[in-house]
Structure formats: C-alpha cells, structure tokens
Amino acid sequence: MKDRFHRRNAAIASSLAAIVKPAAYFIILLLTYALGYLSSSPSTSASSSLSPPPLNSDITSTPPPYHYSTPDQSQLFQVTDTPPELNQFRIKTRCSPPIPHQQVRSTILQNVFNGQSPFIDFPQPHVAHLLHPKKIKGWGSNGAVFRNLVTQVKPRTIIEVGSFLGASATHMADLTRQLGLHTQILCVDDFRGWPGFLDRFKDLSMINGDVSLLYQFMQNVVSTNASDSIIPLPFSTGSVLDSLCEWGVYGDLIEVDAGHDFNSAWSDINRAHRILRPGGVLFGHDYFLSADNRGVRRAVNLFAQINGFKVKVDGQHWILVSP
Ligand SMILES: C[S@@+](CC[C@H](N)C(=O)[O-])C[C@H]1O[C@@H](n2cnc3c(N)ncnc32)[C@H](O)[C@@H]1O
Numbered sequence: 001m002k003d004r005f006h007r008r009n010a011a012i013a014s015s016l017a018a019i020v021k022p023a024a025y026f027i028i029l030l031l032t033y034a035l036g037y038l039s040s041s042p043s044t045s046a047s048s049s050l051s052p053p054p055l056n057s058d059i060t061s062t063p064p065p066y067h068y069s070t071p072d073q074s075q076l077f078q079v080t081d082t083p084p085e086l087n088q089f090r091i092k093t094r095c096s097p098p099i100p101h102q103q104v105r106s107t108i109l110q111n112v113f114n115g116q117s118p119f120i121d122f123p124q125p126h127v128a129h130l131l132h133p134k135k136i137k138g139w140g141s142n143g144a145v146f147r148n149l150v151t152q153v154k155p156r157t158i159i160e161v162g163s164f165l166g167a168s169a170t171h172m173a174d175l176t177r178q179l180g181l182h183t184q185i186l187c188v189d190d191f192r193g194w195p196g197f198l199d200r201f202k203d204l205s206m207i208n209g210d211v212s213l214l215y216q217f218m219q220n221v222v223s224t225n226a227s228d229s230i231i232p233l234p235f236s237t238g239s240v241l242d243s244l245c246e247w248g249v250y251g252d253l254i255e256v257d258a259g260h261d262f263n264s265a266w267s268d269i270n271r272a273h274r275i276l277r278p279g280g281v282l283f284g285h286d287y288f289l290s291a292d293n294r295g296v297r298r299a300v301n302l303f304a305q306i307n308g309f310k311v312k313v314d315g316q317h318w319i320l321v322s323p
Contacts, residue, residue: 091270095246096246135220138165138166138168140315140316142168145319151179154181155183156182159186159253162268186249197211254272254280256283260295261292265300287311300320310322
C-alpha cells in the first residue's frame, strides 16, 4: 500500500517537471529577447534629437546627424540635416610649398616619364601612320583672352586643364615665345575626349578602343615646334591636379576647360585654385555653355562667392579677379 503511494507521488512529480521545465525555458527566452531589443534599438524620436556637427568641427570626432532606418539599423541611415552654409564646400587640403619655376619641367619628367621627355623618338612606327601632319581643332582657342592674360601675367608656368588637340596650348606657347618668356605649359587631359566624340572627328583613328588623341596632340605640338615648352599629362584631371599639389608644382596661369558639367567644373576649379601661385590668374572656357544647365557658370559663381572673387567675362571665357 505504502509502495503504491510512493509510486503515485513520483509519477505526479515527474509530470509536473515535464510541464514546468519548458515553461521556465520559455520565460527566460522571452526575457532575454525583450532585454536585447530594448538595449540595442534607438527609437526614431531618440535619433532626431541628434544635433548637426558644429561648423569647422573635426568630422571624425563628431557623430553625424543620423536618422536610423529599418531593416539593418547598424548600416542604413539617412542624413537629414547637413548644414547649408557655403563654408562646408571649401576644400582645405594644403599643398607642398611651391618649387622654383626652373624645377618644374624636371619634376614632371622625373615623376611621370621616368626622367625622359615623352617626345623622344616620337612618333614610333606603329603610331606614325595614324597621324595627320597637323590637325588642330579647338573652341575659342585663339581668343583675345589668351593674349591679354599672357601679356598681363607673363607666366613662367601655365597649367591647362583640358587640352584636346592642343589648339589653345599651342597658341599660348606661341604667345609666350613672342614675349621671350621661357614658359612651361603643362597640359592635363586623359586624351580620351568624351564618349562618341569620334562622330565629329571621323578622321582620327581608333585602335582597339583607343582614340589616339594623345598621339595626335603630340604630333600637333611637334609640328608647331613647341615640344620643349609643352608637356602632356595624360591622366584624369583630379589625379594630376592632386599630384601637382603634392609635388609643389604651381601655375601662374591656369586655364580650366575639361568636363563642363557642374561637378567636374567644380572639382577642377577647386583643385586648380590650390595650385595657383600668389598673383596668378585662374580662368576658363564656356561660361555661357548651356550643358548641365550652365554647369560651368554655376560652379564658377559658387566658387567666386565662397572665396571672395569677382568674375570677369572675356568672350566665352571667365576670369576670377581679386576685388
Ligand atoms: C573642350 S576640350 C578642351 C579644348 C582645349 N582647351 C582647346 O581649346 O583646344 C575638353 C577636354 O577635356 C578632357 N577631359 C574632360 N574630362 C576630363 C577628365 N575628367 N580628366 C581628364 N581630361 C578630361 C577631354 O578629353 C577633352 O580633350
């Protein structure tokens, strides 16, 4: 009898344990999830109380104005309150101090062309048959602005951002020669033109997708006897202008005439201005061009406004003038 009583108690205890154990696990699991959720997820109202970083603050040390969103809250965010002040658009990188004019040519040859002029042994046989003896086409490349500025500034170093076939570069080489200046003209261009430009320049050759613009540019420089004064820099404008800044190569006269959309013009103007010698002049083409809703003009005007320049117009060219 006693034995039967014990067996019944044991059976009740084991069925109780079978019910209570999973319930306990379930409650612990629920608590853990709730605690984790509360501690990891900032609510929308919490994020909107973040304030924008103060002006001129070190961006790395100040939390950005995030607005967290779902689903992956640690990676996806929307910036909601970037300060609108123009000061935010300034580029603040400092360049190396300017090297003397006499060192400009050797510095470029050393850093870009293994110490040798790219015109040595030009043109090679595999290129020669592609070239026109002289094919120079530009846009406003002989405008009065060039003579005016070369005469005014008497530049020892000119940087041209966007050279194409060398029309404006060879014209400036001619002008500086007439004035007896020993000027180096650095021509920054990737020499790719723009997509589809061969439709308008059908007599330039294309080999395996290469439009041979660099070689025709060099041929034009050779045919105008300017290979001692003109050096091509066949890369993107951004990378060349940053390298010149790093090497301390500054221009007395800098012409910007590469990409004509706002973003390209804005970036080129900013980068060019960093390497303008004190007393030098920054100018460029196509102030009136309608491309990108007059992107060049918007970039020039914004830059002038932020940096306290006035804009002077000479033909289709813009010139930044200190007030
Ligand atoms: C309008 S053309 C320059 C014309 C030249 N100044 C003249 O008057 O004969 C523009 C040139 O900028 C170059 N260009 C445009 N965007 C560039 C970029 N991001 N980097 C390098 N070259 C670029 C093109 O290859 C083209 O040759």
